[in-house]
Amino acid sequence: MHLQNVHARYPTAHRGLAGALNSISFTVAKGEFRWLTGASGAGKSTLLAVLGLSLRPTSGQMDILGVEPARAKRSQLTRLRRRIGTIHQDYRLLEQLTALENVALPLRLAGTDPRLIARESCDILAWLGLAGRENAYPDQLSGGECQRVAIARALVVRPDILLADEPTNALEETESRRLLGLFQEICGHGTTVIVATHNETLLRDFPAPSIEIAQGRVAGGTAPLP
Numbered sequence: 001m002h003l004q005n006v007h008a009r010y011p012t013a014h015r016g017l018a019g020a021l022n023s024i025s026f027t028v029a030k031g032e033f034r035w036l037t038g039a040s041g042a043g044k045s046t047l048l049a050v051l052g053l054s055l056r057p058t059s060g061q062m063d064i065l066g067v068e069p070a071r072a073k074r075s076q077l078t079r080l081r082r083r084i085g086t087i088h089q090d091y092r093l094l095e096q097l098t099a100l101e102n103v104a105l106p107l108r109l110a111g112t113d114p115r116l117i118a119r120e121s122c123d124i125l126a127w128l129g130l131a132g133r134e135n136a137y138p139d140q141l142s143g144g145e146c147q148r149v150a151i152a153r154a155l156v157v158r159p160d161i162l163l164a165d166e167p168t169n170a171l172e173e174t175e176s177r178r179l180l181g182l183f184q185e186i187c188g189h190g191t192t193v194i195v196a197t198h199n200e201t202l203l204r205d206f207p208a209p210s211i212e213i214a215q216g217r218v219a220g221g222t223a224p225l226p
């Protein structure tokens, strides 16, 4: 993915206020991992919303998986969105669906063979320690369980890009480490992974290049590891 001078602001922002993102430029190659760091309110979630195609930049150029979203047709954008998995900070599970149905939803939307849907969804839930919780509704799950369902839903489609916003904030330390191990593994299979975090322990224990955001701008970051 490549961003060049991307600006974005929320439609609700008052005229005259500074944009939420200002002149963001960076490149992340296929299969690379990036931490996204920065203080609260810096613009990390906003940047993930832009990368996940839920917030349109007001200006600038963007290339996501070889597609320029600003020039893409609606059908092309729909296909592109399906190649991007997002783990939202607030999980965004559908309350009227069970854990299993939430995870199965993106596979259904992608037209996956129904025989595969249940198996793949159950497998990923089991990997995340949720075997036996498949039929629970979000309001019957703990915060950590909801977070794991949201992780499962993002991963089940085997996305080409994974965007994760504080994906470990409701997880135990062991679970967090296991998840980071999985993220690194899927990078090895070609998925580009971007993870926003404040978790200093994870940043220390899983050294990787980072993009640092401050006040809506790229304020720094570390060079890619050799």
Ligand SMILES: Nc1ncnc2c1ncn2[C@@H]1O[C@H](COP(=O)(O)OP(=O)(O)OP(=O)(O)O)[C@@H](O)[C@H]1O
Residues within 6 Å of the ligand: 010, 012, 013, 020, 038, 039, 040, 041, 042, 043, 044, 045, 046, 047, 089
């Ligand atoms: N839906 C929204 N509508 C309008 N403004 C928003 C919206 N979401 C975030 N903002 C504003 O955009 C700016 C960047 O917020 P953002 O959530 O991207 O920061 P963040 O770095 O992800 O923070 P945190 O670490 O606390 O999640 C802030 O000024 C915030 O108030």
